[in-house]
Amino acid sequence: MNEKSSRALNNKIFRGGGGMRNNRLARVGIEAEKELHFPECTRSRRGGGMEYGERLRRLRKCEKNECHLSCDAGMAVFADLNLKRGSDTKALKGLLENAAHLGFSTVAINHVVDFKEKKQEIDKPIVPSELFSSLPIVQGKSKPIKILSRLTLIVSDPSHCNVLRATSSRVKLYDIVAVFPKTEKLFHVACTSLDVDLVCISVTEKLPFYFRRPPINVAIERGIGFEITYSPAIKDSTMRRYTISNALSLMQICKGKNVIVSSGAERPLEIRGPYDVANLGLLFGLSESDAKAAVSTNCRATLLHGEDASLCVSYCTRKIKSKGKTNHDKEKENETTSNKKSENIML
Amino acid sequence: MSTLRRLREAPRHLLVCEKSNFGHDKSRHRQHVQTHYLNYRVSFLIPECGILSKELKNIVMEVGPYYLVKNLPLHELIVHDFINNFVKKGKLILSLDKDTYEEIGLQGHPSRYSGRKVMRYIVTLDLMDSSFNPESKKYKRAFWAFSEKKPLKFNFLLAWHHEGTEQSTVMSYFSKYQIQEHQPKIAFSTLRDLQCPLLQSGELEGKPEESCSAPELFDWLGAVFSNVELNNQSFSFVSTYCCPQPSVLVEKAYLCTITGFIVSEKISLLLEQLCHYFDDPKLTPWVTLSVQGFADSPVSWRENEHGFRKGGEHLYNFVIFSNQDYWLQMAVGANDDCPP
Numbered sequence: 153m154n155e156k157s158s159r160a161l162n163n164k165i166f167r168g169g170g171g172m173r174n175n176r177l178a179r180v181g182i183e184a185e186k187e188l189h190f191p192e193c194t195r196s197r198r199g200g201g202m203e204y205g206e207r208l209r210r211l212r213k214c215e216k217n218e219c220h221l222s223c224d225a226g227m228a229v230f231a232d233l234n235l236k237r238g239s240d241t242k243a244l245k246g247l248l249e250n251a252a253h254l255g256f257s258t259v260a261i262n263h264v265v266d267f268k269e270k271k272q273e274i275d276k277p278i279v280p281s282e283l284f285s286s287l288p289i290v291q292g293k294s295k296p297i298k299i300l301s302r303l304t305l306i307v308s309d310p311s312h313c314n315v316l317r318a319t320s321s322r323v324k325l326y327d328i329v330a331v332f333p334k335t336e337k338l339f340h341v342a343c344t345s346l347d348v349d350l351v352c353i354s355v356t357e358k359l360p361f362y363f364r365r366p367p368i369n370v371a372i373e374r375g376i377g378f379e380i381t382y383s384p385a386i387k388d389s390t391m392r393r394y395t396i397s398n399a400l401s402l403m404q405i406c407k408g409k410n411v412i413v414s415s416g417a418e419r420p421l422e423i424r425g426p427y428d429v430a431n432l433g434l435l436f437g438l439s440e441s442d443a444k445a446a447v448s449t450n451c452r453a454t455l456l457h458g459e460d461a462s463l464c465v466s467y468c469t470r471k472i473k474s475k476g477k478t479n480h481d482k483e484k485e486n487e488t489t490s491n492k493k494s495e496n497i498m499l
Numbered sequence: 500m501s502t503l504r505r506l507r508e509a510p511r512h513l514l515v516c517e518k519s520n521f522g523h524d525k526s527r528h529r530q531h532v533q534t535h536y537l538n539y540r541v542s543f544l545i546p547e548c549g550i551l552s553k554e555l556k557n558i559v560m561e562v563g564p565y566y567l568v569k570n571l572p573l574h575e576l577i578v579h580d581f582i583n584n585f586v587k588k589g590k591l592i593l594s595l596d597k598d599t600y601e602e603i604g605l606q607g608h609p610s611r612y613s614g615r616k617v618m619r620y621i622v623t624l625d626l627m628d629s630s631f632n633p634e635s636k637k638y639k640r641a642f643w644a645f646s647e648k649k650p651l652k653f654n655f656l657l658a659w660h661h662e663g664t665e666q667s668t669v670m671s672y673f674s675k676y677q678i679q680e681h682q683p684k685i686a687f688s689t690l691r692d693l694q695c696p697l698l699q700s701g702e703l704e705g706k707p708e709e710s711c712s713a714p715e716l717f718d719w720l721g722a723v724f725s726n727v728e729l730n731n732q733s734f735s736f737v738s739t740y741c742c743p744q745p746s747v748l749v750e751k752a753y754l755c756t757i758t759g760f761i762v763s764e765k766i767s768l769l770l771e772q773l774c775h776y777f778d779d780p781k782l783t784p785w786v787t788l789s790v791q792g793f794a795d796s797p798v799s800w801r802e803n804e805h806g807f808r809k810g811g812e813h814l815y816n817f818v819i820f821s822n823q824d825y826w827l828q829m830a831v832g833a834n835d836d837c838p839p
Contacts, residue, residue: 228807427809440510440833444808449618 228444230426231258231451233302233328233350234381234414237278245283246420252288252297254425258455260302260328262416267305267312274315274322277301300455302328304352307338316346328458330379336361343371349458350412352379353402355395363405372410377454378402381416382424382432396435403437411438412454413446510809511833516713518703521774521823531815531827531839532770537796538761542724542789543773546695547782548753551687555776558768559685565658565760566669568678572652574645579633582626584672585659591624594797594804603649605641612806612834621797621804658760683759690752694729694742698785700824708745715743717816717828720787723754749783766790770817777821789816799831799838806834813838 235247244261251259261278280287280299287296303326307313315321316329323329330350333339342351344367351371354360371378380399384391402411413433417423424432426447433443519526541562545551551559575581576591593607600607600620607622624641625631631638645651659669670678696711696719705712711719722729722740731741766788773788792799794811805813810832818826829838 430809434505439505440808449616 228448229257229452230255230447231260231455232256232414232423232426232429232447233258233260233300233412233451233454234262234304234379234416235259235423236416236418237261237263238418240418241283243419247417247423248283248297248299249288250420251423252290254423255291256297256426257290257293257295258298258300258451260300262302262304262330263326264304264306268308274303276322277303277326300327302326302330304330304332304350306332306334307342308334310338310341313338313341313346316348328454329461334360336364339363340367343367343374343376347461348376349454349461350377350379352381353398355381355398356384356391357394359398359401363401365405368406372406375410375453375457377410377412377450377457378406380411380413380436382413382429383416383418383422386422386424399436408438408442410450410453411436411442411446412450413443414451512812513831513835513837514714514717515829515838516703516717516826517828518700518824518826521819521825527839528770528817528825528827529767531800531829532767532790533763534801534839535763535790535792535799535813535815537793537798538763538766538790539793540756540758540791541761541766541769542754542756543769543787544720544723544752544754544789545776545783545786546693546749546752549689549751551753551755552776555769555772558765558772559755559757562683562685562757562759562761562765563658563660564680564682565656566673566678566680567654567656568673568676569654570652571655571673571676572646572650574642574650577624577626577638577641577645581672585669586626588627590802591626592797592802593622593624595620595622599649599651603644603651605644610806610834611804611836619806623802656760658762660762660764681759683757683761686756686758688754690723690754691750693723693749693752694746695749695752696743697745697747698818698820700785700820700822700826703826710745711743713818713826713828716818716826717830719743720789720816724756724789760793761790770819773817773819774823777819777823781821783821785818785820787816787818790814799835800829801839803836803838804834805831805836808833 232251235244235251237244248259263275263277265274278301283299287299289295290297303323305312305315313331316323316331328350329348330352331342331346331348332352332354333342334354339351339361342348368378380395380402382395385395411433413429413436415423415429429447430440430443433446434440436443438446519528521528594610595603595607597618597620600622603622605622605624607620609617610619610621612619628637657669661668670680696716697709698716699706699710702710703713705715718740719729719742722738727738727740728735729740729742731739770788773786776786791812791814792805795807796805796811796813799805799813805811813831813835815827815829815838818828820826831838
């Protein structure tokens, strides 16, 4: 492929806006593989297309992380993306076994880092093989539960976000990155420019700021999800009131899109079954199908979003290394690379 | 606000009640039974009956076996050998999620209940189509898709209605895979002192003080099958359900449940035999026959799409009266097409 068409290709990818996610990934895959002819006809949706599957499968094998997403053509796949990692490993093990027993196919162990406290080091994520020699089997399916790693950063100051922008940091080792903004300005920054997969909504206190439509719409377009946890509501009745009222104010603005409901559980008794959580979503103002999606489809979208982000990074760095370009071209690519990080692919 | 309004609504479900007579020419009871293919559980309830008649018992015992084949690759089901031996006419319907659909590369259409983001696709292959012979492009493409592109293997439950003249049986055909024969589970029970609602065959909606309506009967029948206490005692925490009035106390009732993969032809036989139950005069004015489908089947009646939102129910219930009148109630849940 010649210089001009490849640059045109770059511009097409880096432009924001709608379009099928698969289309974009397909084109990213072509550049990365350098062997497939770029077919215009893949834009049509007829019959799913032959080449999609190939490229999708190759792209899904992320080099750094081993998150292979295998969706079987069966019942809905439920996920709980917030199992808090405390100091008690035994409780975590019990929690994971309970989650598998309840029917969750995918869970994410959440490491919470609060920057307000003294200088915090971000630890390496837990490897599932440390916890279990053989992963517990999900009830109702014959596959073992999939355990991913997630990092949540509680940010109350703009300087805390720098760790996300640093190129070499432990953040990259996690499958999902979430941010918990404490002020309105940080919420705006998180929705519009930060490279995260989830924005957590406070459920234990009265909302410190009102939600506004513009940053939420931008976040929905970028594919960022909003997370509501329900385990505080289980423990205490005042928290229950805060959870429901905060959730309702979120739903009024975002209309139930891109919302995920997760447990935030630390102990085995704090997690509930997927259909129960979907019913709880009804109380939060979600419609029936949105509530079921909050535990299944939207979680899947978040996981893929997390994979996409790491793929994009690896693609961009590889491309810059592989082609011998002039300085001018390199600068242009660096510029478009940073733009790319702020416009994530929409699922 | 809209949230409160939504909370008051029940999840979407449809119940279609119709009444007719078995002797009527245009009665479609046979079609309804025969086009509901994937039946999981059949139960019938006969009030005022202590023991089952010999004919009924024979039919119940002769509900044929069903087979479980593990790890059967999908391409075996479209091989012409299989079609000629076992499938006289039929279609292969696949309900796939988004990733599988895109990877498998066959033509299909999005499910009707998808909303904005389509997550489910339906692929239909007509096995009897003239363009589906072994040489055609369509067949080759489908075969390639199932065997090489995305080899899918599933555990299959098979039920086969045979006339007895076929050369090979299911067991011998699939002998290279692990095929196991299962007999359906049959449970008999006699219920004592049951409150039964009074029904009049001509009144589907029920007359106040004289008979109960069809939906009330439907709820009551569900309560009986779930062994719910119908007294509404003050200390009972679990249920406050009462038998709809007017009702009569029946000394004993016979309940039989068959669980497994049951072919619709056997259900037709059972239905006919239950009609003949009233050939001799009996104490009870009505009997019921209920059939439930598998919760995760892709179709309900004929090719109507069936989805699973929170509970994938699709079932029908016959209420057979002594004068050969019947009520037919068909129920489906959310994400389902309306029953025929």
